[in-house]
Amino acid sequence: MDAAERLAEHSPSAAAEAFSAIACDEGVSDEVRLSAAEQLAAVSPREAGPACLAIACDDAVGDEVRLSAAELLVAVDPRAAAPACLAIARDDAVGEEVRLSAAEHLAGLPGR
Numbered sequence: 001m002d003a004a005e006r007l008a009e010h011s012p013s014a015a016a017e018a019f020s021a022i023a024c025d026e027g028v029s030d031e032v033r034l035s036a037a038e039q040l041a042a043v044s045p046r047e048a049g050p051a052c053l054a055i056a057c058d059d060a061v062g063d064e065v066r067l068s069a070a071e072l073l074v075a076v077d078p079r080a081a082a083p084a085c086l087a088i089a090r091d092d093a094v095g096e097e098v099r100l101s102a103a104e105h106l107a108g109l110p111g112r
Contacts, residue, residue, distance in 0.1 A: 023051035056084035
């Protein structure tokens with residue numbers, strides 16, 4: 001993460017690639033993945049979508065982190081957020097409040 005953050009100062013495209021790789025890496029902790037997605041959204045909002053979707057749809061990731069990734073996706077690309085919110089809302093293993101929040105975000109998306 002530190003190296004990717006330093007890259008952002010000099011080469012935003014290289015930093016975006018590094019942040020994306022971290023956010024999509026299932027071997028990295030949930031919080032680090034989310035942090036990388038947040039940094040990616042700051043550097044390149046267009047490229048944050050797949051990373052946020054990967055986190056939000058990963059049932060091995062904690063409920064709150066999944067929801068935060070979906071919310072980030074709602075902020076950077078509302079039209080692409082539906083699959084993330086839907087994955088959380090439909091997951092019976094996710095806590096009720098998180099599922100409800102995801103469903104509320106889904107209902108508020110454009111075209112819904």
